[in-house]
Structure formats: structure tokens, C-alpha cells
Amino acid sequence: MLTANNLECSRGDHKLFAGMNFSVKAGELMLVSGPNGSGKTSLLRLLCGLSVPDDGEICWDGINIRELGGDYRSVMTYLGHLGGIKDDLTAIENLRISCALAGCEIDEEQATDALRRMGLTGRETLPAKVLSQGQRRRVALARLLVTRTKLWILDEPLTALDVAAIELIKGMLEHNLSQGGMIVMTTHQELNVAAAATHQLVLS
Numbered sequence: 001m002l003t004a005n006n007l008e009c010s011r012g013d014h015k016l017f018a019g020m021n022f023s024v025k026a027g028e029l030m031l032v033s034g035p036n037g038s039g040k041t042s043l044l045r046l047l048c049g050l051s052v053p054d055d056g057e058i059c060w061d062g063i064n065i066r067e068l069g070g071d072y073r074s075v076m077t078y079l080g081h082l083g084g085i086k087d088d089l090t091a092i093e094n095l096r097i098s099c100a101l102a103g104c105e106i107d108e109e110q111a112t113d114a115l116r117r118m119g120l121t122g123r124e125t126l127p128a129k130v131l132s133q134g135q136r137r138r139v140a141l142a143r144l145l146v147t148r149t150k151l152w153i154l155d156e157p158l159t160a161l162d163v164a165a166i167e168l169i170k171g172m173l174e175h176n177l178s179q180g181g182m183i184v185m186t187t188h189q190e191l192n193v194a195a196a197a198t199h200q201l202v203l204s
């Protein structure tokens with residue numbers, strides 16, 4: 001279970017939020033919404049341990065994620081809103097490297113298979129710079145097909161995706177939740193995902 005206790009976050013001299021409490025249990029989805037600049041990405045960066053709250057704590061199964069360190073990273077997948085795709089690497093290389101950095105080594109065949117499942121057949125060996133925005137997003141999201149982590153923290157995963165890709169991602173989210181996973185994600189779009197519970201966190 002992911003728990004946030006009394007979280008406070010400021011950027012510069014601007015307080016984004018304070019006294020924030022929530023928990024996300026197995027099978028549950030938390031959708032984070034709010035206007036541009038309200039602090040969605042800042043919150044997700046706290047939840048994955050990339051930045052530290054000004055006050056409060058984030059716990060995984062009751063233990064502060066700062067104490068867990070690598071043990072927390074091995075149960076969590078974070079996909080940032082830019083996707084982290086490198087222009088000069090091929091789709092396969094991008095996927096293999098992002099997986100390796102996340103501690104999950106995959107071979108070329110596994111990468112090719114995941115990319116094809118993401119609808120990228122014929123694009124696997126092209127450098128990312130020639131891919132469309134939606135195709136680049138699909139490469140980034142392919143990591144979710146090979147990761148075995150329980151907790152997914154996803155920043156605007158649906159950006160630039162067409163209707164077919166959104167359906168594909170919806171299926172992947174539902175599969176993870178049905179396996180006892182947990183998902184925290186931001187989105188500006190409506191998304192109806194089957195989950196044990198769906199929490200809405202609206203920042204203002």
C-alpha cells in the first residue's frame with residue numbers, strides 16, 4: 001500500500017499543497033487532476049522519490065520510501081510526461097535502456113515483442129527522432145508490458161495517443177490492477193478504468 005501522510009510541497013516561494021493525505025491499496029487507481037501548474041508532476045516526483053517533501057512522508061507498506069531506497073525502486077515504475085526517449089537511439093535501444101535503468105534487463109527479442117504489441121511493427125529499428133509523437137509515447141509505454149512492478153506512477157501517459165492506443169493502455173492498466181497492482185496517474189482526459197476503487201485527487 002502507498003500512503004501519503006501530511007504531505008507538503010513548495011516550488012520557489014509558492015506552496016503547491018499542504019496537509020495532503022491519501023492511500024492507494026492493491027487493485028486501486030488514483031487519478032490526479034488539476035489545472036496547469038497546480039502541482040501534479042511535483043506530486044508524482046515526490047511519490048517516486050525523485051524529490052523530497054517539505055513536510056510529511058510517503059510510505060510503502062508502512063515504511064518511509066527514503067528508508068527503502070532501492071527496495072522501493074524495485075516495486076515501482078515511473079514514466080515521466082516527456083517519456084525519456086532519446087532521439088538517436090532506436091525504439092529497441094530506447095526500450096532496453098530504459099528497462100535496464102529501471103533494473104529490469106530485457107533482450108532484443110523481448111523488446112521487439114513488446115514494441116510490436118504496442119503497434120510498432122516495422123518501427124523497431126528506426127531512430128526515435130523519425131517517429132511521430134504518438135509512436136514515441138508508445139515506445140515509452142512499452143516498458144509497462146515488460147515490467148513486473150506493482151506500483152505504476154504515470155505522468156500524462158495518454159498524451160499524443162490515438163483512440164486505439166488509449167484502449168491498449170486502458171487494458172494494460174486494468175491488467176495490472178487485476179493482478180493486485182496500484183496506479184497513480186495524471187491525465188487531462190476522461191478515462192474509465194475498471195479498478196477495485198478509483199480515487200480522484202484534484203489539485204487547485
Ligand SMILES: Nc1ncnc2c1ncn2[C@@H]1O[C@H](COP(=O)(O)OP(=O)(O)OP(=O)(O)O)[C@@H](O)[C@H]1O
Pocket residue numbers: 011012016034035036037038039040041042043
Ligand atoms: N524547480 C522549480 N523551481 C521553481 N518552480 C517550479 C519548479 N518546478 C516546478 N515549479 C513550479 O511549480 C508549479 C507546479 O508545477 P508542476 O509541473 O508540478 O505542475 P503540473 O500540475 O504538473 O502542470 P501541467 O498540467 O502544466 O503539467 C508550477 O507553477 C511550476 O512553474
